[in-house]
Amino acid sequence: MPYRQRTPSSPLPAFRFLAWLRYIAVFGLLWLNIGWTFGATHEPPRHSSLRAVRHVSLPARHASKAKARTADKAKKVTTGQTPRRIAHKRKHVADDEHSLHASKLAPKSRRHGVRVAREPRASGRPPGMTTHRSRQPTPTSRMAGNTARTAHARHAGLRLLPRCGYTPRSRALLRARSVFVVDERTQTVLTEKQADRVMPIASISKLMTAVVALDARHALNAPLNVTVQDQDFDKFTGSRLSVGSVLSRHDMLHIALMSSENRAAAALSRDYAGGRPRFVAAMNAKARALGMRHTSFVNGTGLSPHNVSTARDLARLVAAASRYPLIRAYSTDRDQMVFPGGPRARLSYHNSNALVRSGDRSIVLQKTGFINEAGHCVVVRMIVHGRPIDIVVLGAPGPRDHIADVIRIRRWLRCSLR
Structure with a gap:
């Protein structure tokens, strides 16, 4: 049977070009979604610290509410939050950082605030629950306690024998x-x-x-x-x-x-x-x-x-x-x-x-x-x-x-x- 040459008007090349273009678009969307999810999950440490500083001053009676809100926000981020909400969060974090710089907060004080904010998180407590630090005796309270115990012991020994x-x-x-x-x-x-x-x-x-x-x-x-x-x-x-x-x-x-x-x-x-x-x-x-x-x-x-x-x-x-x-x-x-x-x-x-x-x-x-x-x-x-x-x-x-x-x-x- 003699060989028949295909004509240029055949629709097969155009169909293949459209298929490849669709695959590229799908892979591009997947790549962007992975990038957004990765960026939302791995925010810079200073942003989380600033959020923690905002919550350090919460009273102890609101600690449970702050803990619930923090857990809900973390759940939304890890499950895939929309880029719009993430951008909104980043904007508020940037505003908070700008307000800290505008108040001329010393770098040493900021580092101290970040350290105070991180310590409750490392101990398993919400950022707002910082009352456990007040339970630790200060040098002045220890000195007063030792003086009181010494005076009590001295007075206890004051008796007729x-x-x-x-x-x-x-x-x-x-x-x-x-x-x-x-x-x-x-x-x-x-x-x-x-x-x-x-x-x-x-x-x-x-x-x-x-x-x-x-x-x-x-x-x-x-x-x-x-x-x-x-x-x-x-x-x-x-x-x-x-x-x-x-x-x-x-x-x-x-x-x-x-x-x-x-x-x-x-x-x-x-x-x-x-x-x-x-x-x-x-x-x-x-x-x-x-x-x-x-x-x-x-x-x-x-x-x-x-x-x-x-x-x-x-x-x-x-x-x-x-x-x-x-x-x-x-x-x-x-x-x-x-x-x-x-x-x-x-x-x-x-x-x-x-x-x-x-x-x-x-x-x-x-x-x-x-x-x-x-x-x-x-x-x-x-x-x-x-x-x-x-x-x-x-x-x-x-x-x-x-x-x-x-x-x-x-x-x-x-x-x-x-």
Whole structure:
């Protein structure tokens, strides 16, 4: 059969050209789709960091919502997001970056922000949950914690020791009905016995009399007369200061604290703006200001059994009175000579506390008191190895029992607090 040559008008070459063009278009679209997916999945690290910085300041209560939104966005990107949405995201990221540069944020601060933003992501927490960093103790908090633990340990070791004679049996030997011993610096109670029992306090009231008289800021060198109103109408006790005697306020305060002179205390309470009722009201107001909730006064001498308090309250009074140098000095003088009626009329007063008379220099403030209803009472601030210790003894039955109790407590303190 003879060979037949094809004519140029045959449609086969054109069909093949169109087929190849279709394949090229399909492969081109696939390549573009792969490129867009790869670009969306592998965004530059700085963009993700900037997004994280935006979410760092979210409150902890929105952390779950931020986590859900972040997961949804990541899911959309990995499953194939349209180029339009990706371009929209890149535009917002570029705007955020531009705003950071516009605010002149230092490079060091940006690096620190990126580091803070990446740390929660590495630990498995959403970018907004950065509260775990606040749980880590700072050097300042660690130092404060160590100081508190050291102080607690030091205070925990501040106690009376059995090897120093402080035992339940020796504690039962205290004759007073109420006892309270406290370290002034740390407020550590070293021993107590019915410390909240309300009792008459007798002449220990004169400590509050001295505080209120000094707060009035009268001229202490001014003379003060003893009148009939200063006599004792409660117990009808006598006094070495006769009616008509004249002493300075200095001397009145001195012998009232040192020797518990009743008429001197009565004269000080009468010589007040508004008279004695206003003075007593000021005593009660001062007690409330000091937190002495179970304390009440009806006069400035303590001769009334209605002047009541507790051993714990009186420790507050001792602490307040110790802030007055005159009260410390006058209450611990061993003796004082006064001239109530001229240079020839003189009276010699001695301290009512046997420990002070015997020369105990560790006592920096004291006051004794006695009426039948109150028994024998004493309050003392004593320095033991550099520590101010307040001792309150109320209701001792015998005239020497309150001093004997203080001596026993002093022995325990000096041995235990070394």
